[in-house]
Amino acid sequence: MINREESSTLWETLKAENIVGEEMPVDDNIVPWFIRILLGVAGWIGAGFILLFIALSMNFLIDSIITAIISGLVLCGTSYFAFRKKIKNDFLVQFMFAICLAGQGLIYFGIFELLNEVETIMVLSIFAIHILFFILFNNFILKLISVISGVSAFLFFICSFGFLPYASIVLFASLAILWLYEYKLPLKPIMTQSLGYGITLLMIVFVLVDISEWNKVVSSFYDHSIPQLAGVGTPVINSILITGVLVWIGLTIKKEKTVLIIIFAVLLGATEIIAPGLAIMIALVILGFAHGNLILFFSGIVSTLGYMSYYYYKMDLSLLYKSIFLICFGIILLIIRFVLKKKGVFND
Amino acid sequence: MRFKHIRQILFDWVDNGSLATFDLNKAMELSKVYPTPKEGKKVLDIILLALGILTLGSGVIFFFAYNWKAMGYFLKFGLVELLIAGSLIAVWIKGINKKSGKAALTITCIFTGVLLALIGQTYQTGADTYQLFALWALFILPWVILARFSVIWLLWLLLINTSAFLYYRTFVFFMDFSSNMVPVFILNTIAIIIWEFTMKTVWIRRVIATICCGSATIITFLNILDEDFSFSTLVYPLLIIAAYIFYRRIKCDIFILAQNILSFIIITATFLVMKLEVFDDNFSLLFLIGIIVIGLSAAGGWWLKKIGKEVQNDK
Numbered sequence: 001m002i003n004r005e006e007s008s009t010l011w012e013t014l015k016a017e018n019i020v021g022e023e024m025p026v027d028d029n030i031v032p033w034f035i036r037i038l039l040g041v042a043g044w045i046g047a048g049f050i051l052l053f054i055a056l057s058m059n060f061l062i063d064s065i066i067t068a069i070i071s072g073l074v075l076c077g078t079s080y081f082a083f084r085k086k087i088k089n090d091f092l093v094q095f096m097f098a099i100c101l102a103g104q105g106l107i108y109f110g111i112f113e114l115l116n117e118v119e120t121i122m123v124l125s126i127f128a129i130h131i132l133f134f135i136l137f138n139n140f141i142l143k144l145i146s147v148i149s150g151v152s153a154f155l156f157f158i159c160s161f162g163f164l165p166y167a168s169i170v171l172f173a174s175l176a177i178l179w180l181y182e183y184k185l186p187l188k189p190i191m192t193q194s195l196g197y198g199i200t201l202l203m204i205v206f207v208l209v210d211i212s213e214w215n216k217v218v219s220s221f222y223d224h225s226i227p228q229l230a231g232v233g234t235p236v237i238n239s240i241l242i243t244g245v246l247v248w249i250g251l252t253i254k255k256e257k258t259v260l261i262i263i264f265a266v267l268l269g270a271t272e273i274i275a276p277g278l279a280i281m282i283a284l285v286i287l288g289f290a291h292g293n294l295i296l297f298f299s300g301i302v303s304t305l306g307y308m309s310y311y312y313y314k315m316d317l318s319l320l321y322k323s324i325f326l327i328c329f330g331i332i333l334l335i336i337r338f339v340l341k342k343k344g345v346f347n348d
Numbered sequence: 349m350r351f352k353h354i355r356q357i358l359f360d361w362v363d364n365g366s367l368a369t370f371d372l373n374k375a376m377e378l379s380k381v382y383p384t385p386k387e388g389k390k391v392l393d394i395i396l397l398a399l400g401i402l403t404l405g406s407g408v409i410f411f412f413a414y415n416w417k418a419m420g421y422f423l424k425f426g427l428v429e430l431l432i433a434g435s436l437i438a439v440w441i442k443g444i445n446k447k448s449g450k451a452a453l454t455i456t457c458i459f460t461g462v463l464l465a466l467i468g469q470t471y472q473t474g475a476d477t478y479q480l481f482a483l484w485a486l487f488i489l490p491w492v493i494l495a496r497f498s499v500i501w502l503l504w505l506l507l508i509n510t511s512a513f514l515y516y517r518t519f520v521f522f523m524d525f526s527s528n529m530v531p532v533f534i535l536n537t538i539a540i541i542i543w544e545f546t547m548k549t550v551w552i553r554r555v556i557a558t559i560c561c562g563s564a565t566i567i568t569f570l571n572i573l574d575e576d577f578s579f580s581t582l583v584y585p586l587l588i589i590a591a592y593i594f595y596r597r598i599k600c601d602i603f604i605l606a607q608n609i610l611s612f613i614i615i616t617a618t619f620l621v622m623k624l625e626v627f628d629d630n631f632s633l634l635f636l637i638g639i640i641v642i643g644l645s646a647a648g649g650w651w652l653k654k655i656g657k658e659v660q661n662d663k
Contacts, residue, residue, distance in 0.1 A: 004660075007357055013378050019371040025364055035652050038606045042613050042645030049617070049638030056631035091646035098642055183373040189359035254388070282399065289391050292355060292381040304399075308406050312413070323410035330404025337396035346393045 039094060040141055047098035051105050062109055069110035075103025076133070083138045093139075100142055104133070119222050120160055126153040140190055147198025155202075159218045162227040165211065165234045169241045171203045172280050176245050179287045179296065180252050200284065200296065204303050207277030208310050235273040242279055243269025249283060253290045260345075267332065274317065274325045281307050354379045421470060428466055432459045450497040457488040457500060461507075478514035481507045498549040505539055505556065526570035529563045536560040537587075544599070557604045561591070565611040572618050580615065588612060600659055602652055609648035617641050 011024040054061055054071075061071045079100035087093055107129065115122035130150030134143050155167050163170075178185075178196040185192055206214070219226055243265050250261035268279040281304040288297030311322065340346060358375050361367040367375055376382065383391065412419070412427065419427075435456040442449035461484045468480055485507040492504045512531040521527035540556045547553070564587050568580045591608045595601045617637055620626075626633045 010354065010357065010379055014367070014375055017374070017378060019374060020361070020367055025361065025366050032602065032656065034603050034606045035649055035656075038610050038652070039645055039649045041610060042641060042648075045613065045617060046638045046642040046645065049634050049641060053631060053634035053638060056634065089646075090649045091643055094642045094646045094649075095639070098638065183376045186369060188369060189362050189372070193359070282395075285395065289383060289388075292353075292376075292383070294353065304402070308402065311406075312410065319410045319414035323407045323414060326403045326407030326410060328407075330400045330402070330407055333396050333400035333403065337393065337400060340396075341393075346389045 039090070043094050043097045043141075044101070046094065047101035050098050050102045054102060054106065061106065065110045065113045068106045068113070072103040072106030072108075072110060075099050075106065077103075079103065080136050083142075086138070097139065097141065100137065100139075101145075104145075120157060123153040123156045123160075126150070127157065134191075134194075138190070140194055143190060143194035144198050147195055148202060151199060151202055156218060156221060159214075160222060160226055164214060164218060164226070164228060166238065166241075167214075168203070168206055168277065168280065169238060169245070171199055171206060172242065172283070173245050175199045175203055176249055176283070176287070179291060179293070180249060182291065197295070200299065203280065204284075204299070207280055208303075208306060210314065211276075235276065238276065239269050239272040242272050246279065246283060249287065253286070260340075264336075267336075271325075271329060274321075275307075275311060278304070278307055278311070354381055424466060424470070425463075428459060428463045432456055432463065435459060444495060450495050450500070453491055453495050454497065454500050454503065457491060457503060460484060460488050476514070476518055478511045478518060481511035481514065485511060498547060498552045501547070502552050502555060505536075509535055509559070526567045526574075529567050533560060533563040533567060536563065544594075550601070554601070554603050557591075557601075558607055561587075561604075561607050561611050565614060568615050569618050572615070572622050575622065580619070584615065596655070600655065602655055602659070605655070606648075606652055609644075609652070613641055613644045613648070616644060 008024060011020060014020040015022070060067065062068050076099075079096040082092060082096040087096070108126070111122060111125050111129075115125060127150050130146040130153065134146040134150065137143060137146070151171075155170075158170070159167060175196060178192060178199065182189075182192045182196060187195075215226075215228070246265035246269055247262055250265055251258065254261065268282060271278050281300060284300030284303060285297055286300075288294070288300050312319075314322075355376075358367060358372060358379065358381075361375075362369055362372055416424070435452050438452035439449050439456065442452060444450065444453065461480075464480055464484050464487075468475060485504055488500075488504065488507075492500050509532050512535055513528055516531050517523070517528045536556055536559045540553065540560055543553055543556060564584055568584045571577065571579045588608055588611075591604060595604045595608075617640070620633075620637050620640065624630060624633050624637075626637065
């Protein structure tokens with residue numbers, strides 16, 4: 001927690017380096033996280049009522065695909081102009097949020113009706129629309145929804161070509177780029193944060209649901225079984241790719257101790273063969289800590305703990321082999337810690 | 349300001365134009381957001397230790413789960429009792445006044461439940477499930493009192509809640525979910541009253557308040573759907589008023605006020621839907637209800653932010 005005196009001191013420090021002006025901005029926008037959740041949840045409830053109203057009272061809007069899409073665009077356009085004006089009135093912000101969600105619902109409906117025979121083009125359209133929404137709407141929750149929906153649509157698209165077994169690598173590499181360079185990217189924080197958290201959330205959900213379930217979801221969406229670019233070597237390929245990303249993360253965070261980083265990355269990456277996703281959960285903890293991001297740090301911890309429960313019920317290996325793997329992995333980590341302590345690595 | 353961290357402060361300064369986007373990285377470095385080498389080593393040490401213990405411990409649990417059916421009764425009971433004894437030894441070594449000792453005692457309390465479950469599984473006496481939780485709460489009570497640790501009190505309260513809920517579901521209200529939540533509501537209301545006069549831990553007070561408010565909301569919501577307005581006209585308004593008086597006028601807790609506002613919004617929307625008979629072909633009223641919901645949330649948000657500013661200025 002930071003108070004006014006600390007933020008003033010921080011401002012003076014930045015002013016001394018000539019990266020800020022003379023006058024510190026007055027912060028009158030105290031919005032704790034639980035108030036944001038209150039506003040977000042209530043906004044969703046309000047949007048739900050408005051959507052129901054449109055669906056039940058204004059049937060003419062959804063009778064035709066064109067009117068549905070045009071109405072959706074009008075609603076989204078209205079909220080775009082409102083957010084562009086940076087409205088401060090809470091009622092209007094919430095109302096525009098609800099209108100935008102209702103508009104998006106109408107557009108989805110229109111696209112679905114128009115393109116449900118050509119699923120690949122449908123998902124690409126949804127992806128394109130959400131890129132547009134992400135760029136246009138100056139609201140964190142709307143950007144987050146755009147990221148989650150858009151990236152999900154993109155994943156559906158690449159999965160149609162059989163890339164389902166490698167979807168986790170795509171997500172992991174994306175979130176590694178975002179979190180490692182979040183302060184250096186030429187994007188406003190609202191964009192990097194919504195991108196980062198959206199992809200991280202998708203990553204966690206993807207890892208904690210068995211790939212066979214994802215296969216069923218994607219196959220039922222496309223109404224036919226999809227090819228899989230998978231074989232006996234897929235776990236090894238995934239392991240190598242994840243090791244590569246982990247080495248890159250390690251070397252970006254800390255340029256010294258290269259050998260130690262590579263050893264740790266190889267060890268974690270190797271777990272991908274028997275416990276797919278565990279290395280990614282641990283990487284979230286490291287990424288969160290490295291950039292002082294408490295939300296990411298604790299998300300990684302909670303996800304790692306959640307992964308253990310999920311791993312217990314995973315059906316691809318017997319409990320005996322899983323227990324042997326975990327015991328060996330645990331012992332290796334404790335040995336590494338012991339060796340590093342002996343070498344004085346943890347001493348100042 | 350009180351609720352913000354350095355990162356968020358700097359992000360806000362970028363958003364309002366006070367800090368350039370390309371200067372953000374330098375600002376983060378100057379603000380010491382990045383961990384120092386000393387902090388990095390400490391966290392690496394903790395990660396290796398915690399992860400090592402987690403995976404090793406999980407591996408052991410998985411191993412015993414795999415061999416559970418093949419294990420004899422003596423081995424099963426011996427194992428659990430060994431865990432209880434081991435954690436009690438840890439409490440004795442660390443001392444009950446230290447955090448590590450209290451954490452070890454919390455684990456002992458959890459293992460006690462595991463032992464009772466094992467007894468229930470092994471000796472099929474026909475006992476009801478609520479008795480497991482009731483006995484669990486009874487047996488760990490001396491430790492709970494000795495520990496003077498908020499987390500154990502919360503665990504104990506959760507056991508009492510579970511036991512009460514299961515008892516009423518088995519013998520009194522059966523599958524009537526809203527009625528089964530009434531004892532939960534009563535217990536947690538009593539708990540929070542006692543907590544306010546005895547303990548200081550804020551986050552546990554908020555957890556109990558959340559359970560209290562959540563149970564009241566569920567009861568009222570389901571009752572309104574059943575067109576039974578007894579709870580919603582008598583008890584629920586009293587709860588909202590009492591929460592306002594205590595957590596606005598006596599002790600200021602914006603978190604608890606926020607959850608009460610959300611509860612009020614949900615109940616108001618439900619009440620309007622049922623009273624106005626929206627789904628009897630009065631669909632146009634859905635728009636009105638949507639506007640009311642948004643209006644209430646905006647008003648609630650504005651009010652809470654105003655309170656936050658007052659609290660900040662007082663400090």
